[in-house]
Amino acid sequence: xxxxxxxxxxxxxxxxxxxxxxxxxxxxxxxxxxxxxxxxxxxxxxxxxxxxxxxxxxxxxxxxxxxxxxxxxxxxxxxxxxxxxxxxxxxxxxxxxxxxxxxxxxxxxxxxxxxxxxxxxxxxxxxxxxxxxxxxxxxxxxxxxxxxxxxxxxxxxxxxxxxxxxxxxxxxxxxxxxxxxxxxxxxxxxxxxxxxxxxxxxxxxxx
Numbered sequence: 001x002x003x004x005x006x007x008x009x010x011x012x013x014x015x016x017x018x019x020x021x022x023x024x025x026x027x028x029x030x031x032x033x034x035x036x037x038x039x040x041x042x043x044x045x046x047x048x049x050x051x052x053x054x055x056x057x058x059x060x061x062x063x064x065x066x067x068x069x070x071x072x073x074x075x076x077x078x079x080x081x082x083x084x085x086x087x088x089x090x091x092x093x094x095x096x097x098x099x100x101x102x103x104x105x106x107x108x109x110x111x112x113x114x115x116x117x118x119x120x121x122x123x124x125x126x127x128x129x130x131x132x133x134x135x136x137x138x139x140x141x142x143x144x145x146x147x148x149x150x151x152x153x154x155x156x157x158x159x160x161x162x163x164x165x166x167x168x169x170x171x172x173x174x175x176x177x178x179x180x181x182x183x184x185x186x187x188x189x190x191x192x193x194x195x196x197x198x199x200x201x202x203x204x205x206x207x
Contacts, residue, residue, distance in 0.1 A: 018190060044074070077101070095180060110165060110193070140161050166193040167206070
């Protein structure tokens with residue numbers, strides 16, 4: 001597998017970048033790996049990087065984007081925070097990734113059985129975690145299908161909140177970053193969502 005170069009990055013369309021992730025996840029769930037020399041990639045990326053995508057995912061130890069999409073060094077920008085929540089620093093990182101570094105895709109990647117989502121559903125309060133979990137509250141409030149047992153023990157409720165959190169984050173990216181919104185409207189980038197199933201390793205994409 002070739003190291004990402006400026007030429008390869010420049011030639012990619014946003015749709016092609018998304019397909020690369022889909023193909024990588026397919027290899028992952030089939031226990032296959034692209035042939036790559038990581039030490040060679042260390043050398044080839046020592047003077048520059050040209051990632052094709054920026055992925056916002058959770059800190060969950062099971063959701064390493066490089067692994068589940070079978071990527072190597074220099075391929076993706078990996079932004080990780082509990083609950084894959086959004087703040088201005090993360091937005092700035094995405095703007096850097098796309099406007100400055102040339103990435104063609106932003107993926108907001110949630111996952112099943114997310115501890116942050118469950119904690120928010122259970123209204124957990126603990127130190128600085130309290131402030132982080134409050135950022136998931138809009139996704140909880142948007143879930144109106146569940147009348148009873150609106151807590152982290154209700155798997156359906158948690159799943160609905162998880163998906164709401166993904167879509168609300170995508171909407172916020174477009175609303176709060178004029179740079180990224182304009183790039184998407186000009187078809188320079190694509191902003192999509194995805195759900196990683198910790199039970200199977202499969203990513204379901206929301207386009």
